[in-house]
Structure formats: structure tokens, C-alpha cells
Amino acid sequence: MCLMELIQGCRAKQELKTIKEFIKTNIFMVIHPDERILERAILLLERHAFSDGLRVIDAIIASTALTKGLSLATANYKHFKTIPRLSILKFEP
Secondary structure, eight states: OHHHHHHHTOOSHHHHHHHHHHHHHHGGGOOOOOHHHHHHHHHHHHHHHHHHOOOHHHHHHHHHHHHHTOOEEESOHHHHTTSTTOOEEEOOO
16 A cells, blocks of 8 residues: 555655665565454544544555554654554655
């Protein structure tokens, strides 16, 4: 899901080429959503969709980070900031 967001966020063909190379180099690190991740994503949507604008893809990304005990690096801080126990690393694109 996050890979698709990286591709969707490209503003030019050169950015897409760079992202595709990054994915190719790091494909072994991809985490595929399992039942636990998706169940937690549903709970996050129930709690944060209306109040904070959390969308499906963002819920899956946040759920993955929470379930795997990872930090989430994002420039989209506003959609994730209200999720308890989510470790967020903010950056500017």
C-alpha cells in the first residue's frame, strides 16, 4: 500500500524512475498486510475516519507500523498525529 502511495505521489517521470529503483532495491523489506494488520486498520478507521480524516490506505500504513512496532516516517503528519502509541518521524518533502 505504501509503495502505491509513493508511486501516486510522483510529480514527474524522473521521480517515478527514482521510486521504482528504490522499490527494486528494497523489495525484500516490504511488509504485506496480514489479518492482524487489517483488523487493527479497521479499528483505526472506526476511531479516526470521521474526526481526523483518516483514509483506508493511511489506516493500513499506521496499523502496519503499530503492529510491527515500527516508526512511521511521513510528510503527512496531520492524518496520523492523533493515533495513540504511533511513533511518527516527520519530514518535509
